[in-house]
Amino acid sequence: MTEITREAMDYDVVIVGAGPSGLSAAIRLKQIDPALEVVVLEKGSEVGAHILSGAVLDPVGLATLFPDWKDKGAPVTTEVKEDNFYMLSASGKVRIPNWPMPKLMSNHGNYIVSMGNVCRWLAEQAEELGVEIFPGMAASQIVWDTNEDGSPRVAGVVAGEFGREPDGSIGANYEPGLELRGKYVFFGEGVRGSLSKEVIAKFDLSAGKEPQKFGLGMKEIWEIDPAKHREGTVSHTMGWPLGKNAGGGSFIYHAENNQVFIGLVTHLNYENPHVFPYMEFQRLKHHPMIADLLEGGKRVAYGARAISEGGYQSLPKLSFPGGVLLGCSAGMVNVPRIKGNHNAMLSGIAAAEAAAGAIAAERAGDELTAYETAIHEGPVGKDLKPVRNVKPLWAKLGLMGSLAFGGLDMWTNSLFGFSFFGTLKHGKSDAEATGPADKFEPIDYPKPDGVLSFDRLTNVAFAATNHEESQPCHLKLAQADVPISVNLPKFDEPAQRYCPAGVYEVVEKDGKPEFVINFQNCVHCKTCDIKDPSQNITWTTPQGADGPNYPNM
């Protein structure tokens, strides 16, 4: 291949990803020192296009950035008025009272938001402060440098490369993009970020930590009958339809404008490879409680995104020479609180403070250990540590056991700061948890009715996703034959089912099975990279501006 030459630009801080963590970091850097040169790169066609979250927001991070956020017109206006937990059976429900739940699970003072719109607003604030934000520019490579002792350090990223042909060669409209170099590089790519994954591997940042655990969150926005809409109502359900097949639960949030955000999170540590998370989500909506709510309404958007669930014991080392991991690039979701955006924002703020201090002391390219300390000893650590055993208890004891023991554990942790369990391990990764297909019964999912439930490809159209066809497939197989030679006989190739966008298919060609990757459908959720039992799929970034175009997600 011909050598590619690129222009380079120097910044103080280069931030990958215009999500809550990256934008908070950018804003904080400029608040501390307006002279700092800060650039944010975003692969989505615009800020917010790739943001998908529930979301109930704890405004603590927002308030740290802007004590006057209410007056500044942040799109954070729907205060939670009612908070319900239900245990579902196929046709019934039992409401779990709020009193046995630890205070940390209460949503009092929190807001139902579209995190996409919050990010759009944060981006406006950042630009006013002089941050350069470039949406539609995917950071596709890390720029490495070598220290004097020969050890590597992150020096920047390559972004904005366009126009490669499907075979990887250079097309007629090729644009090489730019090398954006920074004294520090922040990775705020969200869960299972492609460059973050590379950095974690290169510096072995997960050494001595528990494996990261994940969930797959799918979400639809519905416009419902105003008579049934109760703005500010938050409901969570557990039990049916996932039942014993998988951990997880649903959320139903009544947002503004008669909209309801409804979604299902499926923990990706499920064993039964016949589990079809998308179809679980579709049948959830036929539960009488939910069907009544949605009846007469209209689904206006669909999307999906993986969620980090490993919590405190899965946090990798956060700093490395030349940069840090922010938010869910590391994995800062609080599982029982079902929230991570507040920690993402707080982590961005902490990283900004550490980097600004280091740059003021004329440092560059080294480790920001002050950030590591701030996360573990500051508000993020205080949020994550007391709940660290909920997820492993869930995995070990199932739903009912985890409710009892996980609840107890959160009480002792939050009241006395100790746990009967110490710190529990997660054990296997989600990919390793997948069991062989012949040990489990296939699951018979009802056919979507086209009114409350929809087939996968119809719904994917409501993610407004698109990828230019004449580019290399961004979903890389380490070995091309594994899906058919290993995954199909052993696991009935679960990619056909775990992908919420129908990217992967096994079709018959000349009497033989063939693995097909429809990368154009990809919604950038990263589930394949996580759940493939052979760990044969690597999610890399496609060209900038490709992928979903989420409104109000």
Added chain:
Amino acid sequence: MKILVPVKRVIDYNVKVRVKSDGSGVDLANVKMSMNPFDEIAVEEAVRLKEKGIATEVVAVSIGVAKSEDALRTALAMGADRAILITAADDVHTDIEPLAVAKLLDKVVEVEEPGLVIAGKQAIDNDMNATGQMLAALLGWGQATSASALEIADGTARVTREVDGGLQVVEVKLPAIVTCDLRLNEPRYASLPNIMKAKKKPLEKMTPADYGVDVTPRLELVKTDEPAARAAGQIVGSVDELISKLKEAGVA
């Protein structure tokens, strides 16, 4: 020769268009918007003419909400030299009608005196396919619409048009209006270095009042409806079954 390129910020072609629940139009709140694809082709053609030395300057103009600046910045990143933003609406749901746009462009042409206006043949949001033609009428210039090839030589524009059954070639004397079809060219990517440079290119901000043009709508929107849902298909096992189903449906 100076080339003027009008560009419109429209709903992105990837977005699943949705009608507002009250039927008053398409919901554009927080929806991804971008430059009308036909206008991208127009910008590309103008920039290529400049690169060939035929044009000396490319000026992009956009009429709409203040955010239309985004479309102009894209045009500047693609190679336009400067831009004019005419802010004519506060709400993204307010569409400026073709006649009002043509009247504004008429005034811009009066000031800028371009030798050629290259426009998209239509905007993908309302598919009016009218602005170029109306502008030609107001200016009294020649027009060549739906161009799939364009050559400029000896004070004329030679335009190839894809018509039913073949290609039609027309020649118009400059100054003229040319509107672009899909196959005229493949627009370049707005590269990151060029987007950075585009932030520094001149962008003039105007209002319809500056030009003395009234943009009040003259058309009344009666109703906006989504297309009817397609009925589910059926897989039949044999030709006989197909025929009997068709008979049942009364089409055979």
